[in-house]
Amino acid sequence: MKKSYLFIVALFLLFQNSLFASGTATWIWYPGDYEIWLGNEMNNRRTERGAFFPPFWKIDSHYVVVEFSKEVALTEPEEIEIKVEGRYNIKLDGKLQFGMPERFLLPAGKYSLNIKVWNQATPPAIFVNGKTVKSDGTWKVTFEDKEWIDESGKASDTSTTFYMHAGSAGFNSIDNPPSAYKLAVTPQSVVSKERYGEGELLDFGKETIGFLQLKGLRGKGNIHIFYGESREEALDTAYCETLDRFSVDGVRIRDESLGLTYPLSDTFTMENSKAFRYIYITKDADVTYSDIGMLYEYKPEEYRGTFRCNDEELNRIWDVSTYTMHLTTREFFIDGIKRDRWVWSGDAYQSYLMNYYLFFDSQTVRNTIWLLRGKDPVTSHINTIMDYTFYWFLSIYDYYLFTGDSRFISEIYPRMQSMMEFVLGRTNKNGMVEGLAGDWVFVDWADGYLDKQGELSFEQVLFCKSLETMALCAELTNNEEDKVKYEEMASGLREKLIPAFWDEDQQALVHNRVNGIQQSEVTRYSNMFAVFYDYLTPEQRQSIKNSVLFNDSVMKITTPYMRFYELEALCALGEHDRVMTEMKDYWGGMIREGATSFWEKYNPSDEGIEHLEMYGRPYGKSLCHSWGASPLYLLGKYYLGIQPVKAGYSEFSITPNLGGLKWMEGSVPTPNGEIKIRMDEKTIRVKASEGNGYLTFVSKSKPTTSVGTIEKMDENHYRLWIEEGKEVVVIYKF
Amino acid sequence: MKKSYLFIVALFLLFQNSLFASGTATWIWYPGDYEIWLGNEMNNRRTERGAFFPPFWKIDSHYVVVEFSKEVALTEPEEIEIKVEGRYNIKLDGKLQFGMPERFLLPAGKYSLNIKVWNQATPPAIFVNGKTVKSDGTWKVTFEDKEWIDESGKASDTSTTFYMHAGSAGFNSIDNPPSAYKLAVTPQSVVSKERYGEGELLDFGKETIGFLQLKGLRGKGNIHIFYGESREEALDTAYCETLDRFSVDGVRIRDESLGLTYPLSDTFTMENSKAFRYIYITKDADVTYSDIGMLYEYKPEEYRGTFRCNDEELNRIWDVSTYTMHLTTREFFIDGIKRDRWVWSGDAYQSYLMNYYLFFDSQTVRNTIWLLRGKDPVTSHINTIMDYTFYWFLSIYDYYLFTGDSRFISEIYPRMQSMMEFVLGRTNKNGMVEGLAGDWVFVDWADGYLDKQGELSFEQVLFCKSLETMALCAELTNNEEDKVKYEEMASGLREKLIPAFWDEDQQALVHNRVNGIQQSEVTRYSNMFAVFYDYLTPEQRQSIKNSVLFNDSVMKITTPYMRFYELEALCALGEHDRVMTEMKDYWGGMIREGATSFWEKYNPSDEGIEHLEMYGRPYGKSLCHSWGASPLYLLGKYYLGIQPVKAGYSEFSITPNLGGLKWMEGSVPTPNGEIKIRMDEKTIRVKASEGNGYLTFVSKSKPTTSVGTIEKMDENHYRLWIEEGKEVVVIYKF
Incomplete structure (x- = not known):
């Protein structure tokens, strides 16, 4: 025990070090604010047939005035370099200094150095670099310093200002401020071209995302671009999900979708990246271009997780999984690159887990957790979805388990508390959650009727696990009162699960209870989760295998999203051989259908263009969806068989x-x-x-x-x- | 009764009409958001000795994504013109339309028209103008439409989206968007000049505010400008409260305080307006200018309230009051033009009342109430001050009484509820408020010790009146449950006031009670308010006149702020002759000291430069403070004697x-x-x-x-x- 304790301390120090390496100045901000702002840039980039398409949940914003402070002790004067995103002032022990200096001589002595910044458009952020005084995560920040003075000039002595440690994300160059962050780009080429009807169809060889380029534009007229994740989609100009229209007048080009005009140059690069494999271009006769280029847009990531085996099909499944994962690992972990290009908590939860077996990109996990939570007041579930709120809680302890980063738990814990207050304010007299007006009870896209009424066993299982997570995180933040409170709530709810939902005849948890009456339908969801959360007796666990998981009369899962958990449950029950077969059938099935990235939904019994349809739209389905990449997680965790036991x-x-x-x-x-x-x-x-x-x-x-x-x-x-x-x-x- | 009821209806219709004149399109936004954004522009304009000086309370921001919606019924197609501050989309009955069109043809039929806008930097705002479809206050807005769809494309049917009516403020021109709003300017001239030491002292003849202009700049070197509300302040380069420094290099001028550089031109106009009567300029020998100009910055207002009498001193007091009031009536009602240039609730409350007797500028009252309240969550009292929270409540029913605008009450009521929840969360076991850590218990700038411990009678009186206000506003919004709840709380608290604070021996309310023990000190504050809130028996009211108001052994009031209420209490007791004498003594006293606008604080026993000092700084006092203008309110309400009885x-x-x-x-x-x-x-x-x-x-x-x-x-x-x-x-x- 002692040895591992020392290890935790050592790792923690190492980790802290890697985040805030001594001697390295970095851009800092109010924790979560840059992430929320960047998330707005990300979430508001989606378009649908040339229309801007923002999310439908509350979009938060950063604190517009933030104070940064640091206790300084200097034996000799020291000049610091200062760069700020916003209008700012500098105070030494409360005394304002002239102007907004870019260099400033700090006097010797012990005092508080405060920099207060206002910025409406982008998050207030600072970079300070001196010989010893450097902006880093040891600085404190607040959005409300409450430092009034009385008539005599005396400062208030009953201040309850709430300070946080500053947030940062490795922006270690003064000339590289956080608001300028962009993903990387690299040129990518067309693999084949063909004339089709009035236009030209280009194939980039695989699913991709990036900025299309029109080269050598001349003349006057309109250019229409239709994007397709499939050939069918690109060619179906009336129904493809994304498109662009440009008008050229000889000297300027206008992006008709964004309403922006640019001077014509040799290469016109589009403002917004698009996801596609195919593009179909039509144009008026009087406008010409010499070539079409493309800048692939991606997040630089190291492929730290690897897998190879004797089965080439499985190797291909691994490769397509990692590519799918990389495409959807952007500023944040998003659902899909064509659609929705939004950050969804349930999708992201799986991306985090997969990420730990591939990139181990902790920064993007934190970014995504901050963004999803947003700001108080909580006015709805995360993404409006009840289950997505619960995944958000679960993701935080997972993050700690994989990374050992307890600092993040301390930072996010206040927002966990207010999120859980929201949930607790919506429980019924049994202490269970039911979908109230305004709650989206999602569970899964099911190919059949899924009752959302009353107390769903699935939601209670996630709720229970969330309460356990609150207790664990309370303990990590030394909040004994919360720890006891949430432990009691969790065990109280857990004791109710079996009486409420276990059906002895069916040897399964039933789907739901309505007005206190246990319903008869059984679905896979809660049964799967109860297996790997260990909420059942060994006998119940084994029963479920046959009564639910291997029972074809229980509605089948047709999303990789829930396949993720279904196969995980089977692995937890030791059914590795069977899962291997199912992986090869299911993901191999998509590859045999031509997939170069994995899909949002796949029903092996569909045929041809049936695979493309969803949401009542012929190409509504996303053909690159992060939740499709789960083999890489299953292979790493259950075949290579590696997982953390301690943080x-x-x-x-x-x-x-x-x-x-x-x-x-x-x-x-x-x-x-x-x-x-x-x-x-x-x-x-x-x-x-x-x-x-x-x-x-x-x-x-x-x-x-x-x-x-x-x-x-x-x-x-x-x-x-x-x-x-x-x-x-x-x-x-x- | 019937007659006046009809009048209310008629006035209401007239009022609605003036706000949203049929047939007039206007810029609209989420109610309160433009006001909060503009308030940030205002509150972040303060400087102190060349340093940016933002407020110390939480600064909120607008919702960055807002949906505007309107139910449309057209018998024939109609083209609309659209202008938007932000990136936007258009939906007809949920169906997205291509691009961000500036003109759009609405089809005939009945459907929902939705425009959704994203804007981080300034509030999402739209202007729509067609033959019949026009953006106005009948449109609905939300920051969270929660309109998810299921797998089949079906929209959610349990949405609890909270809609408000759109906000607006008379921006009726498509080319005049709200974010471009500026106060008016007009040139103003120097009245006299003199050489003084190395520099030049300019006198503008009276207190003023505006943008200084440097004309005919040539050469290289630094220019220093020292502002003074008094001659002494301008000449005291080491201690004047505001100053500017510019450096000229022959082709450019740099504002060293704001860190901004401009090309040299014939006339350089400063970025930020300053308040002063005098300016003192020094410069390096190698830089020259031909002249100094100034653009007076003001809000165009009609002087609708008037007063003239046989007493020229009183006429002068009226005139200086109205000028003081005009200078501090800006985008919002602020405290003072030199300092703090911030919006403070206690100060604004008096400005509202004075405004009803001078400009009747309802828009600026609403702007200020929205800004002060900000957004949820409530993390502190308004401006961090307990009494200022209470004035905020009181201001809302006053607004209704003077204007009859019940629509505003409906809009602001949800924020009244959450503000009152904050207050109720901080009451003690007696249901009374005490200053907790983080609460600034202000009361007044007193020339003597003012105990802030325990239950202050003054705060309980304001709290009680606030609860009564909640009940009245609940009734106006047809919220019967709240009405009953707040009426019960108010009467419960009111019944406790006399037992807790009335001292039979002293015939007065004592200042406070600490740990349940009535203290012996008597101050004027609660006694004054209890008089005009009618919280006392007729006998107690009359006793207070001699035991407190005319009792020189009770600490005197030396701010015009509390003189406002003190003299109002005396008027309420019929002491008009005495109040007239005191007005002439006190405000006449400031004029005799050379005031061209009224001051933040005036102690007649001070002499010379003692009048300028405050907060431990020699020129800390504001010589143009809105709360100095109260004679115009007292003359209108108690001498002309006019006030509303019904809304x-x-x-x-x-x-x-x-x-x-x-x-x-x-x-x-x-x-x-x-x-x-x-x-x-x-x-x-x-x-x-x-x-x-x-x-x-x-x-x-x-x-x-x-x-x-x-x-x-x-x-x-x-x-x-x-x-x-x-x-x-x-x-x-x-």
């Missing part, structure tokens, strides 16, 4: 499972390292560059190891403690 | 009192008219262009009238019903 991988577990493969190898990222594994039917080779933990495996005869001592757990089950940095080779019998 | 002056009362004058004449504005009166020692001449009401007066013999019938009330007291539009002459005996 930030200070302890991990490795439980590899070939699931019918002959061999597999891969790596899973940890905060500052990686865990590598290679397994075939004879050997398991493991190396962790940080952390320690048990390798657990099955062997039909007594295994051997190159390092350490293997313990026998029970028949055929063994474990071996893996120490940081040491490569271990285990010989076992398959 | 919007549908019924008024006229109770003129010469207060020792030989004659007086004047007019008081009503929403759409005025009430004129002239009185001397023999005749009273009255004419109301709108409304009806009683003229009440004293006569030592039987009076006669030119119109109607005089009723005798009791000995020497008479009344006469005045009908709209009819001039009446009454002959009476003084």
